[in-house]
Amino acid sequence: MGLRANPSQRQKRLGQELRRIREESGVNREAACRHAGLHKPHLSHIEAGRTACSETRLRALLDFYGCADTALVEALVDMSAASGRGWWSEYRELSKGRLWDLAELECGATAHRSFQWMFVPGLLQTRDYVSALFANSVPAVPPEDGARLAEFRLRRQSVLFADPPPRCHAVIHEAAFHMHFVSRKIRRAQLEYLVEISQLPQFTIQLLPFRSEMPPATPGAPFSLMDGKAAPLCTVYVEQPTTPAFISDPAHVEEFAATFSRLSMAAFDPLDSTLLHATSSYRLVQHLLYIL
Known part of the structure; x- marks a missing residue:
C-alpha cells in the first residue's frame, strides 16, 4: 500500500496519539517494532498518519504500551477503521x-x-x-x-x-x-x-x-x-x-x-x-x- 501524500487530520491525530502513548509508556520504537513485527520505517509512517494500521496490530501495540484506558483504545480503533468518506x-x-x-x-x-x-x-x-x-x-x-x-x-x-x-x-x-x-x-x-x-x-x-x-x-x-x-x-x-x-x-x-x-x-x-x-x-x- 502506498504512503498517503496528504493525511487527513483524523489520520494524523491517530498517529500522534499512538506516538504519545508509546513515549509516555517508555517503550522505544525498536521494541515496539519487534513486538508488532514491523520494520522501523513502517511504525514511523503509522505514527505520522501516512499509512494505516490494522485493528489487530493497533490493539497489540496499545496492549504492549500498557494502555488501560478502554474508552481510548476503542476510540482509536474507531478512528483507524473510519473511511474518511462522508x-x-x-x-x-x-x-x-x-x-x-x-x-x-x-x-x-x-x-x-x-x-x-x-x-x-x-x-x-x-x-x-x-x-x-x-x-x-x-x-x-x-x-x-x-x-x-x-x-x-x-x-x-x-x-x-x-x-x-x-x-x-x-x-x-x-x-x-x-x-x-x-x-x-x-x-x-x-x-x-x-x-x-x-x-x-x-x-x-x-x-x-x-x-x-x-x-x-x-x-x-x-x-x-x-x-x-x-x-x-x-x-x-x-x-x-x-x-x-x-x-x-x-x-x-x-x-x-x-x-x-x-x-x-x-x-x-x-x-x-x-x-x-x-x-x-x-x-x-x-x-x-x-x-x-
Missing part, C-alpha cells in the same frame, strides 16, 4: 481539504464548545446569515463559490441534530450582534433562532456583554473545542486569517479549555426563555431585538 466528500474542491477535516472532526465529536467575538458560530448561523457573510466576504469570492461554501457550512450544522445529538456550548460576544456586515433584519432573525434552539437540551448559549470585565488575556482569535469519544482526543480548531489551525497537544488543549471555562464564567447565564425569571442572556437578547 457527505463532505462531495466538496473536494473546497479549501484543499481543511474544511473536510473540520467536518469529519465535527461529525465524530461528542461535544462542541466555541467562542466567537465577531460572528455567530458557524454551526449556529441561519441560512440568511451564512449567505450574507459569503456575499460580503473579503477578499471577495465568486458568487458560485460563495454559494458552495454557504451550502457546505449549512450541511455541517446537521451534526447538532443527530440522534443522539452532541452537546453544544457557545459563548458569543455581544459585539457579534452590532456588526453591520449583515442587515438588521438578518441579525434579528439570527437572535430569534438562537432563542429557539436554546430550548433544546443539547444547547447551552451564553452572551458575553460589553460590560464584562474580561482580563487582557481574552483570546484574539475565535476557537472551537471538539471533544472526542475519549477525553485525550479533544481537538482545538482556531480560526486565523490565513490557514486555520488544528491543535491536539494536550497542554495546549488544556489551555484552551481553561480559557473557555473562564469565558463561560464571565458571560451571562445561559440563554433560556422558559424560566419564570428570564436569564441575563435572554434579557440581553430582548434588548438587542429592541434596538435593532
